[in-house]
Amino acid sequence: MSVLTIALDSMGGDHGPPIIISGAVKALHQHPHLFLILCGDSQRINQELKEVQISICKRIKVVHCQDVVTMEDKPSVALRRKKDSSMRRAIELVASGEAHACVSAGNTGALFALAAVLLKTLPGINRPALVSHLPCQSEKSAWLLDLGANISNSDTTLVQNAVMGSVLAQTVGHFGVDHNQFAPKVALLNVGEEHNKGHEIIHQAADKLKKLNKINFIGYIEANEILSGKADVIVTDGFTGNVALKASEGIYTFLREEITRIRSSNLWMKILVMLCIPILKKLYKKIKPDQYNGASLIGLAGIVVKSHGNANANAVAFAITQAIHEVEQDIPHKIKTTIANILLE
């Protein structure tokens, strides 16, 4: 297999270089054909690489960058004032063809703005979308988009997102099925299943999707069905998608805290919680595993994967793996072709 190069924003995320570089090294161990370009403060990066074995370091190139986009920076600051940021450089390496994809755990708004400006959207796509792959009931999974790239969407953007989600579900998700035979079920997120529920924009998007024979549009689903496996692709605006995903995350935190509280209530509960650990581990593996880290910014002429800001090293490695899958499946090309076939014909 030929070398696959990924540019990594080594300064992003809540924990900075120590976690990002540790994840990078894990990914290099997992993927022998991977080469990484680490963008950021070379002194801090080299510090983290000190203990790394030489054979791994041979597959790393460090590109020094003076600036760092912080979590508080407005997109405009990242775009205009931080011309030598690690985030910008990682995206530029994709734009110039030196890297096949880039990964960042940094400021989502800045990443979105920089990627849109430097990589440009694909023909037929107005705005890129942030999409994530979620584990569902009965061993199923679903792609949810947009998760916050666009705060408000038009019906046109919702339709474009539906088509892009369908391409992802058909090519990246659902391994083991015959992709040519698999028509992902696409749904719009709404506050009810009846046709008169929700915003006018959703109704207009539904009318357009019904007319697209190549999209298996199944109508509206409600937020309590996101993880039911009823739909393979769930489309909504960036504000709502962000809230739906974070509300779900909040439940996990809440349950974890409650279990901690129950455990410390008395010795009997402490023993019971300890006995439950194998079940909790199984649940954890399914519901909030590191392997679901990595939201993709799609609709661009290049691959950009956004890692969770507070990702651990395993999760960073998985975000890199997600980028590798997208390179191997040539997702931007497939989206471009499908959009041309469906929306521009």
Next chain:
Amino acid sequence: MSVLTIALDSMGGDHGPPIIISGAVKALHQHPHLFLILCGDSQRINQELKEVQISICKRIKVVHCQDVVTMEDKPSVALRRKKDSSMRRAIELVASGEAHACVSAGNTGALFALAAVLLKTLPGINRPALVSHLPCQSEKSAWLLDLGANISNSDTTLVQNAVMGSVLAQTVGHFGVDHNQFAPKVALLNVGEEHNKGHEIIHQAADKLKKLNKINFIGYIEANEILSGKADVIVTDGFTGNVALKASEGIYTFLREEITRIRSSNLWMKILVMLCIPILKKLYKKIKPDQYNGASLIGLAGIVVKSHGNANANAVAFAITQAIHEVEQDIPHKIKTTIANILLE
């Protein structure tokens, strides 16, 4: 204590009269000063009352209604074509003063439209809002609104909802604190905590709330913090609130299904899950208890409580109890006074 009369839409909900009447009887046992007016098909209601002891039946009056608002009916159908529906009659009894409050487990959109037309909104309130009381971490709780009464909100509506939520948190929620000393923390739901995040409408609402000295506005919170206890009142538009609440419900269903799957995987897991039952029961009691059934439609010159459509008898009884609390606290009057003090001064 004087008699407190509540009108009950006995035909609403997924299960109809059997569950609603069973919940009504439970509530009558719990509250000796309660009198219920059961609106609906008298033949079906009387069928359910056959086995009920005479002392309880003495505190029930049945009002026969010919029509039923179905879950599929548009609000316009409920308003114009079903003039003798059980839902409409229950609200009319509040409007005429024959009942202190009404409870329905029926079609939310229809309930909202009928209540707005028959009861009218309070001075200074443009539109009523649907609000629910949620259990939070560390024994705290929060009021979340709007949950779907208004699909889209203006900044003015968000501000009015913030004030109404603050009144509820101060008077109904947080028992055991000195209400006069308690200034509920009010937050707007957003996709980030920074001031430039989210829609323009949210920024405008935030600017207005900052200027209201009598409201303890703490800024934005994200959806993963809804149950954190950080805010006592969380304000959002009806579409987003509905999605946030239902996404949370979806996680519980997902976890229940996963635990069932783990249990049936092998005998050892079956034993472990059985051992965990006391913990699961404790969690269930906290997270999705019947006692959190009952969303209130506030901002009206009357009390309307919406029970979950698939509520069981205990949950219906709790929705009735919620209505009793609101009557005893005279919530519409308190909202009216506070709105006059804060927004109309």
